[in-house]
Amino acid sequence: MFAENDQQVIKTLGMYLESVECQPVFVGDGEKILNELSETDGKQAYKAVVLDTRIREMDINQMIRQIRERSGIPIIILAPESEVTDRILALNLGADDYITEPVNPMEFAVRVRAGMRRFTGGIHFANASAGNAEKEDLLTIGRLTLDTKTLTLYKDETEISLTPIEYKIMYRLMKEPGKICAKEDLCALMNEPSGGGYENAIMVHISHLRAKIEDAPHRPVYIKNVRGLGYKIENR
Numbered sequence: 001m002f003a004e005n006d007q008q009v010i011k012t013l014g015m016y017l018e019s020v021e022c023q024p025v026f027v028g029d030g031e032k033i034l035n036e037l038s039e040t041d042g043k044q045a046y047k048a049v050v051l052d053t054r055i056r057e058m059d060i061n062q063m064i065r066q067i068r069e070r071s072g073i074p075i076i077i078l079a080p081e082s083e084v085t086d087r088i089l090a091l092n093l094g095a096d097d098y099i100t101e102p103v104n105p106m107e108f109a110v111r112v113r114a115g116m117r118r119f120t121g122g123i124h125f126a127n128a129s130a131g132n133a134e135k136e137d138l139l140t141i142g143r144l145t146l147d148t149k150t151l152t153l154y155k156d157e158t159e160i161s162l163t164p165i166e167y168k169i170m171y172r173l174m175k176e177p178g179k180i181c182a183k184e185d186l187c188a189l190m191n192e193p194s195g196g197g198y199e200n201a202i203m204v205h206i207s208h209l210r211a212k213i214e215d216a217p218h219r220p221v222y223i224k225n226v227r228g229l230g231y232k233i234e235n236r
Helices: 007-019 030-037 040-045 060-070 084-093 105-119 164-174 183-189 196-213
Strands: 049-052 075-079 097-100 138-141 144-147 152-155 158-160 223-226 230-233
Touching: 007 105, 030 049, 030 060, 049 060, 060 075, 060 084, 075 084, 075 105, 084 097, 084 196, 097 105, 138 164, 144 164, 164 183, 164 196, 164 230, 183 196, 183 230, 196 223
Parallel strands: 049 075, 075 097
Antiparallel strands: 138 144, 144 152, 152 158, 223 230
């Protein structure tokens, strides 16, 4: 679902989205998106939300917050040239990708499709076979279980709500417990180059995850920081 009211943008990007087998639904404002995501059928029908910051009636940061209250659907921001602080704020609030213009229309379409693929379960284990597929769908570390088939994290038997970026971080850490995941690799999960700004965004996502999975977030027992290198999850 794409919040856009520029007819030229709709024509051009719509054509490229269709070329990568996406079926864009364009709406003129953010209110329609919120209404759709408040309905069960809407939550199931849409696989990504694209928000154009040029729609004057729409407060992008408020929209991100309200969408996150309703759904874990990928949120992709389309914006003219912007300050790095704007991009970091949007990502920290729950956006999954921030695309600045000018952008190649095919790159835009592919990045939207990539977000949709991750949301609908496009991450798989390369070595899973028919005999062990069910077992491979579950990653368990201590009291945490990540179901990679349903993209759901549990602590004991309680489901923990994750944003798409948080899911990707947990998957990356839990599939190789004890192994350090470099900050650059975590930045790559956000489809962005490494650097001070985006590394700060990763720190915020880690902080949010600790608040969700740790009994005492200020004394984490799962996600550990390896100073100067990155993060790892302890195989407890």
